[in-house]
Amino acid sequence: MTRHHSSTSFALSRRQLLAGIGAGSFALAVGTGGRLALAQELADKAADAASLFEPNAFIRIDTDGQVTVVSSYLEMGQGTFTGLATLAADELDADPAQVRVEAAPADASRYTNPFLASIGFAVQGTGGSSAMAGAWNQMRQAAAGARAMLLSAAARDWDVDAAELSVEAGRIRHAASGREDGFGAFVATATTLTVPRQVTVKDPSEFRLIGGHFPRVDVPAKVNGSAIYTQDIKLDNMLVAVIAHPPRLWSTVRSVDAAAALEIPGVQYVVEVPAGAAYQGGVAVLARNTWVAAQGRDALDIDWDESLGLTTSTAQIFERYRALAEQPGNVSVEKGTILDKVPEGGHVIEATFEQPFLAHAAMEPMNCVVHIREDGVEVWNGEQWHTADQGAIAAAMGIEPGQVTINQLYAGGSFGRRANPFSDYVLEALAIARAAREQGHTGPVKMVWLREDDTQALQYRPATVHKVRLVLRSDGEIGSLQWRAVGQSFFPVPEGGTDALLVEGASDFAYRTGALLVDQHLANDQRLPVQWMRSVGHTHTNVVGETIIDEAARLVGRDAYEYRYDLLSDHPRQQATLKLAADKAGWGTPLAPGADGDRRARGIAVRESFGTVVAQVAELTLHADGSYTVDRVVCAVDCGYAINPDIVKAQMEGGIGFGLSFLRQEITLEDGQIQQSNFHDYPVLRMNAMPVTEVHIVPSGEAPTGVGEPGVPPIGPAVLNALAALIGSYARTLPLGDSVSLT
């Protein structure tokens, strides 16, 4: 497998970009060299129909034999571009080096996410760990159709029977005549053929690339600084906007004195930005240079009208949630009869869990480039919610969605943040661009949130209180489980209704349970918009579910692994994954002793989310001063057929690191103001706290499921369970912090 490095062609592209070729000239397309292509170059080829074979919306092949795979998904680090390239290359029998990936435009007619559509979100978007699950059939069929047509074309050109042809590494061969040529040679004929109605995809036994090692297509550009993110876009006549949001949430601008800001050389415009339903607005300063704009922002003298501002504090929110948790809520699921009394010889666990608001804190703070033109709006963005954002912009502007062009870029992380249900940051960028346009700026506007703006701009993982009552029978079986969740939903829920995502993992509690009652309260009235975060409801429900099952095992005197295995009798995949993790971790064998004064233990947890099962065993060292270290995590994953095993492993490693951050993070409000601002007070896991990780993939022939999110849920409870093995009690309030009390 060759991997070429096209730095020359990239350098040209970016020079042209920086010189300001203008809007519409840029598209994200990467080959195995991580190469970016100019839209013009693509358009030129497209214009010459005979030189481009485009059998469907996902595959294009040109006369040079270059295979372009069109990704309707965002590449935010999860490896989707590579997964799609792998599927297409294998089904085409192409050489990976001839395959590149190009980001699709926002187009609901061609690129609606089949999985999201099946659960009620008929959008082109990237979420729910759904890309590979959706592409498994879609992309392979697209590639198989292209391959069949190339074979038909070769058969026609060579006047031979298509059944006598073979394909390997992008070359079509006719053994009997010794003829051989690359895909590009058959493009002209293939374009004249009819797209087959039905195609047969490969049997897994025929895979050559799927399940093997396919180098990530984005990696070469991500080690030399040439990968382009929204933050890196610079267009002709573009200004950067830095905005002052109200310090007290939802306050409005009474007046602004911009004199000092406008005196700063380079500051060009100061614009008031009215709040939207999902974004705060404020006052934005525009300059060519980001730092100059930030200087201008900081020089503004704004008189905030705080009469409509929030005065809430997190303490009040939790007080309210705790009170709600004592009242019956709207029922999500009810089966069997809850045991009011604890049976003789049985046990009861009654516990209340509190988990905080969390910020996504992607490395690339939210940003978006918007250019409002006479005929429509053009956007440059690491776009995760493509057609929803397109529709939101169109609605705000009173134009048709087709008049909104979105240029896809890499995202410097997202963890769900770039798929805002109400397009918050995209609409704020639009609002700034509109305000600047009214003042005479006709060029593009790049809105840049600085880290503090990003941390404080709401859209958090919702805070929750969970109250559970688990009754154990004398034989160790779960007699009944009552589980009440208090939090917020991402979308409005009618009075009396329930939100499925608040209780995912509870309403479908996997362990054998006599009776189950899950109810909930939604506190959606508090003007704190919230947003899904990587693994969504499982981020908080699994802390509850996996620590109470652990505690139950202790109460009935059973081993934490064996007890789980037993009670998962209805879920053989979870059993097998749990077993693999336990076996590989040496569950039940003694741990190597720690240093003097250290105590060590293992904790285990499992969760099925987004169709993927992940089990993790954490090895923890508790130091004499109460501080703790997670030394090693052994992870097992069943994600169906592993298309790119190395990416599956990488996502598990990343999920573990992401979930470990939860032990130390919280967003709090005091008197309507967010208390955290940057990485000094919103800590994220660093190198020195990253455990050794070991990932094992359960062999499977089932259709693939996603891996971007499911690595997150088990790690938190696995650590809490290890801690409980040492201190005898379970932490029920997060964050845990840097240490635990040992007194």
Added chain:
Amino acid sequence: MIDLTINGRAVQFDGDPEMPLLWFLRDEAGMTGTKFGCGIAMCGACTVQVDGEPVRSCQTPVGSVTGQDITTIEAAEQDRIGAALQAAWVENQVPQCGYCQSGQIMQAMALLAETIEPTDADIDAAMSGNICRCATYSRIRAAIHRAAETLRA
């Protein structure tokens, strides 16, 4: 007029000497490989080298580095250590979102220039100022060891 040497090239800037080097590189010189992450030297995404030392360019006024050799990710491949690290990054398939990786590599270059055979503790000490939100840390560690190995060979 501020005279700078960036990746061996002489560059002049007629602007505010207080401007952080980060924003000069990104918004004036058009070199976007150096990333903005936090603005307060807490994440390392903006790491460049000044006279061989890793610095956070978000906290380095452009006027403070006149006459010094500034090296950014764009020139890493011209450096023996930088090229070895980039190759090891590819071999270990380190990046996910990739946004922090310029800074990681520039920081690791400084580590390997000082320490030809770093221990895990050396790596922790040198690299813990660089955040990777995708948590590619295990692979960064492996890639640093791998690059060190190839450089010793």
